[in-house]
Amino acid sequence: MRKVLSINQYVRAQSLDEAYTLCQKKNNVVLGGMLWLKMQKRNIGTAIDLCDLGLDKIEETETAYRIGAMVPLRALELHEGFAKLTQGAMEEAVRHIVGVQFRNCATLGGSLWGRFGFSDVLTLFLALDARVRLHHAGEMALADFAALPRTTRDILVEVIVPKTAGRVVYLSQRNISTDFPVLTVALAARDGAYTCVIGARPMPAAVFADEKGLLAQGITEDSARAFAEDIASRAALGGNMRGSADYRREICKVLVRRAALALAKEG
């Protein structure tokens, strides 16, 4: 039996204050779905479990969805409200992630806290203009949270998705089904503005606006192609075992163009 992760103590926090206090110690860790954590070679002092804090619920208000950090990805995939709000993009963003059992374990909080380069979830939630609430630092834009140093010791409590009218399309390219993506694209149209998020670059997702107004006169084959080429030229892309930077750039052009055309079709 392979055992590379060791945990000295397990605590089910009974309050966010307790969890926050515990997580200030460097070798203590807040548990998400444990899928990534389990594969690390690491000695953890105290594993802090938030499972008793009621963070596994999705609350709908008049203006937003408030998603607890412990909500599993599968719940997002099946949520009717998100299906409607995102025109199916939520399901599309998570359905390729390994399998149903995996998505029942993986939490939204864990997926975003890791700010993983390969993250489908981070890509889509950036396009949805999401905000996060940290127990100590308070509420902030997801984009600001994503830029925080990884040494930040706080508790991600919930993710807030505004119910802003708009459209969003999510696309990804994988070398093989259920693998990590080679590239992810989320394109949103809201209040007449376009937000394009490129993830799995393989660095964490980055946000781009239509700075040149290439889609301002409407989405056509030509404007979609021009927009895609502009995004592909501006996005910093790298190579890894799944694809080179050049390959990603070509994929980027294709996916962004397709996303724009799909957006126009849906509209």
Added chain:
Amino acid sequence: MEIKLTLNGKPLSAEIEADTLLIDFVRAHGCYSVKRGCETANCGLCTVLLDGTPVLSCSVLAARAAGHHVQTLEGLQEEAEDFVGFIADQGAEQCGFCNPGFVMNTIALLRENPDPTDDEIRAYLAGNLCRCSGYEGQLRGIRAYLDGRKGEA
């Protein structure tokens, strides 16, 4: 640390280490249908139901399962009997090592969606890997079971 949970309908209390994984816990309690496969949360061999939801027991701490209901194939024989014969009839597996994970996840699928399409079956079972077959046998088996059930209705 001590945990209390229900395993296949039976209340259980046990002393565990903080980092004991659920797969090791259930196997230590005689549930050998739960297999250790990839250990990277990709293969589905270790699937158990936690409060009725299929999860990967290789990635769940036993401590997190405390207070909950855990089911393995040992506790779901009757429910599995309905369709495993159809899978066997198709010669769907060669070594059979992946079978308990497939069966557990199929039980979860049929509880959630009693009349799935072929694409819905493929999507739900995408997290169960079989290195012997091409998955078509499992699909044919489940389809034959579902079609047979419709014929009876």
